[in-house]
Amino acid sequence: METTAATPPRSLATEAVHAGREDLAELGLHAPPLDLSTTYPSYDSRAEAARLDAFAATGARLEGPPVYARLDNPTTARFEAALARLEGTQSAVAFASGMAALTACLLARVAQGLRHVVAVRPLYGCSDHLLTAGLLGTEVTWVDPDGIADAIRPDTGLVMVESPANPTLVEIDLRAVAAACGDVPLLADNTFATPVLQRPAELGARIVLHSATKYLGGHGDVLGGVVGCDEEFARQLRQVRFATGGVLHPLAGYLLLRGLATLPVRMRAASASAAELAGRLAAHPRVARVHYPKLGGAMVAFEVYGEPHEVIAGVRLITPAVSLGSVDTLIQHPASISHRIVDADDRRSSGVGDRLLRMSVGLEDVEDLWRDLDRALGAPPRTGARRVLSGGTVGTSPGGGEDLARAAAPGRAGR
Ligand SMILES: *Cc1c(COP(=O)(O)O)cnc(C)c1O
Numbered sequence: 378m379e380t381t382a383a384t385p386p387r388s389l390a391t392e393a394v395h396a397g398r399e400d401l402a403e404l405g406l407h408a409p410p411l412d413l414s415t416t417y418p419s420y421d422s423r424a425e426a427a428r429l430d431a432f433a434a435t436g437a438r439l440e441g442p443p444v445y446a447r448l449d450n451p452t453t454a455r456f457e458a459a460l461a462r463l464e465g466t467q468s469a470v471a472f473a474s475g476m477a478a479l480t481a482c483l484l485a486r487v488a489q490g491l492r493h494v495v496a497v498r499p500l501y502g503c504s505d506h507l508l509t510a511g512l513l514g515t516e517v518t519w520v521d522p523d524g525i526a527d528a529i530r531p532d533t534g535l536v537m538v539e540s541p542a543n544p545t546l547v548e549i550d551l552r553a554v555a556a557a558c559g560d561v562p563l564l565a566d567n568t569f570a571t572p573v574l575q576r577p578a579e580l581g582a583r584i585v586l587h588s589a590t591k592y593l594g595g596h597g598d599v600l601g602g603v604v605g606c607d608e609e610f611a612r613q614l615r616q617v618r619f620a621t622g623g624v625l626h627p628l629a630g631y632l633l634l635r636g637l638a639t640l641p642v643r644m645r646a647a648s649a650s651a652a653e654l655a656g657r658l659a660a661h662p663r664v665a666r667v668h669y670p671k672l673g674g675a676m677v678a679f680e681v682y683g684e685p686h687e688v689i690a691g692v693r694l695i696t697p698a699v700s701l702g703s704v705d706t707l708i709q710h711p712a713s714i715s716h717r718i719v720d721a722d723d724r725r726s727s728g729v730g731d732r733l734l735r736m737s738v739g740l741e742d743v744e745d746l747w748r749d750l751d752r753a754l755g756a757p758p759r760t761g762a763r764r765v766l767s768g769g770t771v772g773t774s775p776g777g778g779e780d781l782a783r784a785a786a787p788g789r790a791g792r
Pocket residue numbers: 474475476477501503504539543566568569587588589590591600601602
């Protein structure tokens with residue numbers, strides 16, 4: 378759905394609650410309707426044929442009633458309209474998962490003969506794997522942000538970055554990177570920041586990708602992905618989605634639209650707790666290093682002395698689980714779980730050390746969270762010798778995030 382240009386700008390908090398719902402009062406409704414139809418009746422197959430031809434030719438959303446759920450769904454379209462408004466993009470196209478969304482972006486470029494991708498590590502583990510394995514016929518060149526311009530070739534279809542990155546929370550200057558891309562579209566994965574903290578399209582990214590499974594849904598009960606972009610690229614994505622079938626289920630579209638309404642409130646509250654916990658972790662004797670973005674946010678990564686597995690085994694209130702962005706706090710060990718699929722050397726050289734833990738801070742009381750963390754950090758090993766404090770190197774992973782001193786002075790995340 379395209380955004381309407383005529384309405385005056387409204388704040389993000391207002392858009393989060395109202396975008397994608399403008400026609401409800403006129404329809405005599407308050408909650409958005411959930412349309413689970415897979416197909417739709419039409420007594421005029423000549424007109425239907427013409428509409429299908431138009432979609433095949435352009436990829437523009439169908440005018441009039443939907444035809445088939447793999448083509449379009451009105452509930453999902455509301456979520457797409459709302460996300461586009463929040464990200465400040467012309468359009469948005471939703472998919473079954475974040476990985477389905479990335480797949481569609483890559484296939485849309487491969488279909489144009491542009492099979493080369495330039496990417497900056499670290500990325501989410503499966504994104505790294507998809508590019509490294511070349512499953513979709515792409516070829517990747519991994520570079521530092523400074524190396525982007527030199528790595529671009531005539532057949533480069535995309536430059537891909539994450540900022541803050543999963544799991545190290547390294548931040549990239551998206552404006553500088555977008556400039557280095559020239560005519561090649563920059564795809565920025567904005568899953569960690571969300572449009573509440575960062576709108577990559579305003580910084581020059583042509584494609585903004587989300588694992589909607591995380592903060593957009595926000596409750597750990599819906600899998601989805603979405604791409605905010607200009608209408609030209611959205612049309613290509615809709616054609617790929619129709620042909621390959623990675624559609625978002627309408628119930629997921631419903632839940633994601635509902636999640637967006639509280640996104641600004643959830644992000645602000647969780648970010649304030651995350652900043653506080655980052656500061657306390659930085660002062661903890663069993664923590665070697667804390668990574669917390671300058672941008673703020675609800676993710677904290679930290680490196681421990683000794684066994685990270687002991688911390689995972691020791692939490693009681695915090696849930697030891699992969700994924701992030703839920704109302705409850707989750708912690709996981711990237712080298713074992715979220716980034717397991719990445720080759721160990723590539724993982725380590727991109728800053729994902731074996732002692733790194735990644736925590737997604739939720740909406741619990743911050744003192745309760747701290748008690749749980751402090752206890753888990755201090756818990757004696759369950760097996761073998763007590764060697765938690767035997768030490769190791771401090772701060773061996775490369776830059777990004779904030780170091781101890783900065784993390785100890787939270788203050789930006791309350792906005
Ligand atoms: C989880 C995640 C993905 C993949 O999303 P799914 O919804 O699990 O397919 C992509 N990028 C980032 C940054 C993620 O955290």
